[in-house]
Amino acid sequence: MKLNQRGLLIVISGPSGVGKGTVRKALFEEQGHDFVYSISMTTRKPRVGEVDGIDYYFVSREEFEKRIKDDALLEYAEFVGHYYGTPKDKVERYLSEGKEVVLEIEVEGALQVREAMPDAVFLFIGPPSRRALYTRLLSRGSEDSSTLKQRMDKAEREFLLAHKYDYIIINDDVRNAADRIIAIIRAEHAKTERSIHGYLDMLEAEEKNGK
């Protein structure tokens, strides 16, 4: 019996290169869960093949800045001259429909979401070792050495922010990591602070029906 009808906001985060995207994809392959992926909003131009409302919501700089002013974003950041952010309204609607909303974001953004949505579930995806992460960043191969150095320095700082999260999950095996997230979601729904209202409603409904 599911006492908590509201969905959870699941924030998947961790150092660059740790495999957040792979873990998220594995999670969506799990059966019996109503997951929805929160689509980001950006001011950059669509690349060939990208579709508005599927890959991103593509908006103008003016519209994005209006949303910042209206506090209509859960988090946002600027990278190389473009804004990226998470629209609040869609997330809120999905949660009230009982869907589990998954955000896959950088550490900086995750800490902003913590402020806006303290009851979200914050997952730090960690590498099995520093070396594993560096090997992974190297193997991408598409970046020049100064970009790589920057990414490694960033990862080095992000390693140490694990304590800001609710849970730490080591991505030593993607299937394992996804299974662990499923366990966390089940546990979070059963948490007293989320389930006590459903429990008391259940007892009360019965009284009204004349037990």
Added chain:
Amino acid sequence: MKLNQRGLLIVISGPSGVGKGTVRKALFEEQGHDFVYSISMTTRKPRVGEVDGIDYYFVSREEFEKRIKDDALLEYAEFVGHYYGTPKDKVERYLSEGKEVVLEIEVEGALQVREAMPDAVFLFIGPPSRRALYTRLLSRGSEDSSTLKQRMDKAEREFLLAHKYDYIIINDDVRNAADRIIAIIRAEHAKTERSIHGYLDMLEAEEKNGK
């Protein structure tokens, strides 16, 4: 990868007649977990077939009262002239060996354990409805009507103590309830407060090995 090497103390509790024992048995049938059941200590005489150290630790009243004085019990209570309680030392040893220690106790005892072991995991097993619980208490059939009335009154008070626990699990289906407890155990091990030390040790060990 398991970052937290210490076992968890799992307290299974809830109203009399809710099926705590059945849920606990189903839990012990789950594969891949190192569960150990905490054996209670009592001053009542062994019944035929009961074995010291398996069903209970049978001790004298003097010894039990010495343990109370020495603060050597996680919880205790007196029922119809006999003491029942949980020895602290065994629980502590199992936990440090990485075993998950399961306590199946009454609501009163659970609230005492909360004081002594705040980092234990407190599970409230609830019935799918009041009626289900009453039907169950009735079907036991071994009790006279005044004892039954007492038990129902006690259950009625205990229903409302769910908010004192970490998680609420409805025992609508025993297998389901046990699965949910397994999910909670996996999630609790991944909690940052339990896993951060293992995570930092992992990074540090690597540095020492010259990454």
